[in-house]
Amino acid sequence: MNTTKLLDVLRQNARLSNSEIAVMLGETEQAVADEITRLEREGIIMGYSAIIDEEKADDNAVTAMIELKMTPIKDRGFDDLAHTIMSYEEIDSVFLLSGPYDLMVTISGTSLRNVALFVSERLAVLDGVISTTTHFILRRYKEKHHVFNEELYDERDMISP
Amino acid sequence: MDYNKLIPERISSMKPSGIRRFFDIAQTVKGVISLSVGEPDFKTPWEARKEAINILERGKTAYTANSGLMELRKAVCGYLKDFIHTEYDPATEVIITVGGSEAIDLAVRALIEDGDEVLVPEPSFVCYAPIVRMMGGVPVPIVTKAEDKFKLTAAALKEKITPRTKLLFLPYPNNPTGAVMRRADLEAIADVLRETNIVVAADEIYAEMTYNGEKHVSIAEIDGMKERTLVISGFSKTYAMTGWRLGYTAGPAPIIKQMLKLHQYCIMSSPTVSQYAAIAAIQKCRADVEHMISEYDMRRRLCVKNFNDMGLECFEPEGAFYVFPCIRSTGMTSEEFCQKLVFEKKVAVVPGNAFGESGEGFVRVSYAYSIAHLESAFTRIREFIGK
Numbered sequence: 044m045n046t047t048k049l050l051d052v053l054r055q056n057a058r059l060s061n062s063e064i065a066v067m068l069g070e071t072e073q074a075v076a077d078e079i080t081r082l083e084r085e086g087i088i089m090g091y092s093a094i095i096d097e098e099k100a101d102d103n104a105v106t107a108m109i110e111l112k113m114t115p116i117k118d119r120g121f122d123d124l125a126h127t128i129m130s131y132e133e134i135d136s137v138f139l140l141s142g143p144y145d146l147m148v149t150i151s152g153t154s155l156r157n158v159a160l161f162v163s164e165r166l167a168v169l170d171g172v173i174s175t176t177t178h179f180i181l182r183r184y185k186e187k188h189h190v191f192n193e194e195l196y197d198e199r200d201m202i203s204p
Numbered sequence: 205m206d207y208n209k210l211i212p213e214r215i216s217s218m219k220p221s222g223i224r225r226f227f228d229i230a231q232t233v234k235g236v237i238s239l240s241v242g243e244p245d246f247k248t249p250w251e252a253r254k255e256a257i258n259i260l261e262r263g264k265t266a267y268t269a270n271s272g273l274m275e276l277r278k279a280v281c282g283y284l285k286d287f288i289h290t291e292y293d294p295a296t297e298v299i300i301t302v303g304g305s306e307a308i309d310l311a312v313r314a315l316i317e318d319g320d321e322v323l324v325p326e327p328s329f330v331c332y333a334p335i336v337r338m339m340g341g342v343p344v345p346i347v348t349k350a351e352d353k354f355k356l357t358a359a360a361l362k363e364k365i366t367p368r369t370k371l372l373f374l375p376y377p378n379n380p381t382g383a384v385m386r387r388a389d390l391e392a393i394a395d396v397l398r399e400t401n402i403v404v405a406a407d408e409i410y411a412e413m414t415y416n417g418e419k420h421v422s423i424a425e426i427d428g429m430k431e432r433t434l435v436i437s438g439f440s441k442t443y444a445m446t447g448w449r450l451g452y453t454a455g456p457a458p459i460i461k462q463m464l465k466l467h468q469y470c471i472m473s474s475p476t477v478s479q480y481a482a483i484a485a486i487q488k489c490r491a492d493v494e495h496m497i498s499e500y501d502m503r504r505r506l507c508v509k510n511f512n513d514m515g516l517e518c519f520e521p522e523g524a525f526y527v528f529p530c531i532r533s534t535g536m537t538s539e540e541f542c543q544k545l546v547f548e549k550k551v552a553v554v555p556g557n558a559f560g561e562s563g564e565g566f567v568r569v570s571y572a573y574s575i576a577h578l579e580s581a582f583t584r585i586r587e588f589i590g591k
Binding site: 048052055059063066069197203204 | 227230236238240241242245329379498502505506508509552574575576579
């Protein structure tokens with residue numbers, strides 16, 4: 044089983060049936076099912092979710108990316124604070140990054156005000172947080188290889204040799 | 205002006221490509237999902253594009269040698285040596301052409317005169333017969349069949365050979381059927397041709413796209429065949445470089461010499477920037493090619509399964525990026541099927557008869573599309589068949 048290829052296929056479209064994936068990879072359905080189970084069990088595949096154009100799905104939806112500068116703690120780095128932040132239900136994702144700030148947090152909400160209040164009341168006040176910068180997403184162009192707001196665009200002639 | 209008087213009968217009687225004709229119909233429908241494109245959906249690999257940018261920045265915009273940059277001809281010869289185990293002299297046995305298409309045109313013009321017969325296995329790409337007729341030659345179709353996996357058989361070939369036969373087109377891997385000729389198939393063809401004075405124009409533009417493990421074999425590498433074979437290929441499909449218009453032909457020096465005269469008078473030299481990009485393609489883009497082929501392979505399997513599940517019998521093609529399902533079970537002709545499909549369900553596929561009469565009863569489906577695109581087209585075709 045070519046696991047790299049299997050993961051590639053799932054990354055592109057996790058809704059393909061096992062039988063279709065099996066055909067594409069030239070494997071049996073059972074082998075594909077077993078491999079996916081293994082990947083899930085070992086935590087390589089963490090889950091499956093849809094890529095949604097949130098602003099299109101809900102006019103009021105807002106998503107923000109928040110940069111956090113923090114004070115690291117001896118021997119623990121940023122872990123404690125990261126764990127606190129990720130336990131908030133409103134938070135979509137938390138990444139520790141290299142560069143001028145430390146954590147990148149994404150959050151979705153139903154209004155700019157809600158998100159801004161969440162940042163100022165829940166995040167900025169945490170011990171160890173030095174500063175926050177909130178960026179609201181204005182338009183989605185591309186996410187996980189999917190291009191937004193575009194018909195199945197093909198610059199090739201509709202029919203050719 | 206009487207334009208009718210102006211145009212020679214040979215030209216006015218030339219039919220426009222059936223692919224084009226169907227394109228004109230499909231274009232009138234809005235929101236069509238097309239499975240009709242005969243070019244890769246990938247972009248040209250970055251290393252090749254980068255080289256083109258470098259070359260433009262350095263202002264290398266002059267003509268090249270008529271037969272192409274020596275460095276590119278050497279790269280092509282090196283590639284052919286690795287890929288089809290056949291050695292060519294870059295100085296006298298290779299021309300860099302404007303796409304594989306130009307090489308096909310040159311071959312016919314260099315070899316064919318009034319009354320010469322040219323064997324064309326069908327279904328196949330649309331350009332062979334019209335060019336042959338333009339030179340006063342006689343295209344002789346050889347029908348290939350689904351039960352033979354659309355291969356050219358020695359028996360069928362033998363049957364069509366006459367004292368006037370001068371050229372055989374060998375378009376494998378095949379557009380539109382996806383058929384390939386394996387070594388044993390080619391040995392049989394070579395056995396028929398070896399004692400003749402017939403030249404083979406091996407149109408191998410899809411040569412890199414062969415599946416199920418075995419690599420492409422060229423007829424040029426079969427014993428005694430190099431001296432009677434023109435290998436025609438190019439960069440369009442392999443490196444997703446269709447718009448760069450660059451191909452090549454390699455073959456016996458006495459024929460190449462004549463073809464070069466024609467090339468020199470009508471083209472001068474192939475696009476310079478494209479030629480430099482092509483060198484980079486050969487030298488640096490192997491991994492990109494492998495990636496594209498593995499993607500095509502997955503889609504190919506998916507297509508075959510889906511069409512067979514729908515009840516449109518689909519032989520498993522082992523080359524190119526097309527599947528060629530049979531639509532006879534619907535009771536429609538190829539043209540009817542395609543027109544109804546495009547008007548009722550907004551999916552464009554190409555009628556098989558555009559590739560010769562023997563393509564009737566089939567449609568050509570290109571899988572040079574993303575899985576998502578293919579899936580949505582399958583859904584529509586399934587609905588179409590279901591009613």
